[in-house]
Amino acid sequence: MIKRFLLTATAAMFAWSAIAPAGLAGDDPVPPVQPSVPLPQTLSPDKFDHPILKRAYEAAGRNRATVAQLPCYCWCSRMGHRSLLDCFASNHGANCDICIKEVLLADQMVKNGKTAAQIRQAVIHKDWEKLQLK
Numbered sequence: 001m002i003k004r005f006l007l008t009a010t011a012a013m014f015a016w017s018a019i020a021p022a023g024l025a026g027d028d029p030v031p032p033v034q035p036s037v038p039l040p041q042t043l044s045p046d047k048f049d050h051p052i053l054k055r056a057y058e059a060a061g062r063n064r065a066t067v068a069q070l071p072c073y074c075w076c077s078r079m080g081h082r083s084l085l086d087c088f089a090s091n092h093g094a095n096c097d098i099c100i101k102e103v104l105l106a107d108q109m110v111k112n113g114k115t116a117a118q119i120r121q122a123v124i125h126k127d128w129e130k131l132q133l134k
């Protein structure tokens with residue numbers, strides 16, 4: 001019975017490595033993304049004085065369908081967020097550098113003609129870490 005369990009566990013691990021995106025650094029877990037239908041509305045950028053916050057909330061509102069496909073590396077999934085989009089449906093995003101960097105990266109990549117799948121890969125590669133907020 002134990003042997004059978006081990007075999008199943010090993011098979012599951014192989015299955016996972018087969019579907020894991022190539023080129024990931026180590027085996028960092030990716031925060032889960034769940035579909036949010038209908039897409040939540042984001043807060044108005046007018047609610048914020050700081051230019052970076054305005055830009056971040058504008059970016060989220062402009063790219064809702066894309067942002068809803070992105071994992072959020074502040075791990076707000078643990079408090080019920082379904083994707084990066086949920087961070088900007090409340091004040092949460094205004095208090096989180098990670099959420100802001102991710103959404104600004106996504107906005108930049110959409111402007112450069114990238115697909116949601118490409119942006120998701122960039123987020124998983126943590127390209128947003130290189131962004132300077134100023």
Ligand SMILES: [Zn+2]
Binds near residue numbers: 081096
């Ligand atoms: Zn978040």
